[in-house]
Amino acid sequence: MTEGLKLTVDRRSGLAVLYTDGYINNQGGEEIARAAYELIDQGYTRLLLNLHGTKIINSIGISILIEIIERMLQIDGRLGFCALTPTIEKTFHIMGLAQYAGIFPDEAAAIAALAPGP
C-alpha cells in the first residue's frame, strides 16, 4: 500500500534522463530497469538517473541498478547518477559503484560529462 515509485523519462538527443520520485525498493528498481531496457532497445546508450525525488533506497533496489550498469558495460554505454542524498552517495561509494557509473552533483554536470562529444 505504501506509495510506489513514480518514474518520468525525458528523451533528449543522444541521452535520456530518468527522474525517480519515491522509495527505490525491489518494485521501484524493477520499474527503473524496465524503463532503462526500453530506452536501450530504442538505441539510447547514455542514461542519466536523476534521484532528486528519492530519499530512500534499499540494497535490493541497488542490486537491480547494478544489472543496468552491467548491461551498459556490455553495450559500451554509460549510466550516470545525479542529485543523490549524501547517504545514497555514501552507500554507492561503500559498494564501489562509483567506479562503474558516474556520480554527479547535478544534471548540468552529468549531461556535460555523459553526452556524446560533437
Next chain:
Amino acid sequence: MTEGLKLTVDRRSGLAVLYTDGYINNQGGEEIARAAYELIDQGYTRLLLNLHGTKIINSIGISILIEIIERMLQIDGRLGFCALTPTIEKTFHIMGLAQYAGIFPDEAAAIAALAPGP
C-alpha cells in the same frame, strides 16, 4: 533534546508578525507568549502568528496561545493566525478558537484584516 521552537519577530507599523518554526509544545508556547507579552508591553495591540514553519502543535501549546488571546481581549487588541496546516486549522475550529482570533490563509489577507485603518 528534540529541536526547540525557533521564533522570529518582525515589527511593522501598527502590527508585529511572529514567525514560528518547529513544534509548539509547552516550551514552544511559552516562548511565543514571552515574545507576545514583550510586544504588548512595547505598545503593539495587533499581533499576527504566522505558523508556516509549524507542522505540529499540542494542546498544552494551544492553551498558552489561549492565554495570549485572553490578554489581547483585555487590552482590546487583536491576535490573528495565518498559514496553518489543515489539521491545525481544524483543531482551532474544534476548540472554538476561531471566534476569538482571526484565522487567515496567508499573511497578506491577515495584515489587511488586522492592521488598524488609516
Next chain:
Amino acid sequence: MSEQAILREVRLLLPMAPDMETVASQAATAVAQYAGLSTDQIDEVRMAVTEACINAFEHSRAADKTLELTFTVFGTREPERLCIAVRDRGVGFVPERVEEPRIETKLKAERKRGWGIKIIRGLMDDVTIRSGADGTTVVMCKSR
C-alpha cells in the same frame, strides 16, 4: 461494512518521558501511510496520537512508566482502516466526569488546559476510552 481482517499489527513501547510522543507520532505516520490515509488524515492521526501520549505521560502516574501503543490496520484486500490503542497501566479516571471544555469559559479561567480529549474526538472517526484501576486505554480509529 464488510468483515475486515487484520492486515498489519505494530506495537510500540515508549518510556513516559519528555519528547517521546514524537516517536509515537512518527511511527503513527508510517503506519498511516501504509494504511493509505491521505496526507491530511495522517496529520490528524499524528495530532491525536500526540495528545493521547501526553495525557498518559501527565496524568496516568503509571508505576512502570511505560506506554504501550498498538497500531492495527484492517482491510479486506487493501488497507481500509487504522486503529490505534494507547494504553497505560496507571491510576485511571472516569471519562464521563471530565468536563467538556468551552472556549468562553477557558478564556476567563485560571486553567486553560483540558483540550486533549476533545481534540482527539474531533480529529478521529471513532474514539473509545476504557479506564479503571488497572489503567487507561484510548482506542482511536480512522478510515480511508
Next chain:
Amino acid sequence: MSEQAILREVRLLLPMAPDMETVASQAATAVAQYAGLSTDQIDEVRMAVTEACINAFEHSRAADKTLELTFTVFGTREPERLCIAVRDRGVGFVPERVEEPRIETKLKAERKRGWGIKIIRGLMDDVTIRSGADGTTVVMCKSR
C-alpha cells in the same frame, strides 16, 4: 569514554511483512532526532535499519513472523549515542561465512544481491551480529 547511562529505551514489534521496514525507519528517525544526530546521520541510521529489517524479513524464517527492535539512547547529561538492536527468532546464520561482496564480481555474477551487511557496517559506527539457533540480533550504534 565516560560512563553512559540509558536516557531512553523504545521498543518496536513489527510483523515481518512487506513495507513494514518503513515503520522501523520512521521510528528510528524520531529516536535519532531525540538523540541529537545530524540530518545526514539520521539518514544513515534509517538506511541501516531498513537493511537489517529486510534481512530478517527475507532470511530469518522466524516462526513468530515478528521483528523486535530496541532503540537505546545513551548519554551522561545530553544524548550522545544511539544503539539499535534488530532481533529475530529465526534460523540464524554464520556471519563469518558470508562472503564480502565485490562490485567487480557482482557485475558479472548471476546474483547481484548480498550488500545489506556491508552497507550496515559502512554506514554505522559499530555493528555486532550475534546469530545462532535462537535467531539473529544485529546491534548497530552511532554517536553524535
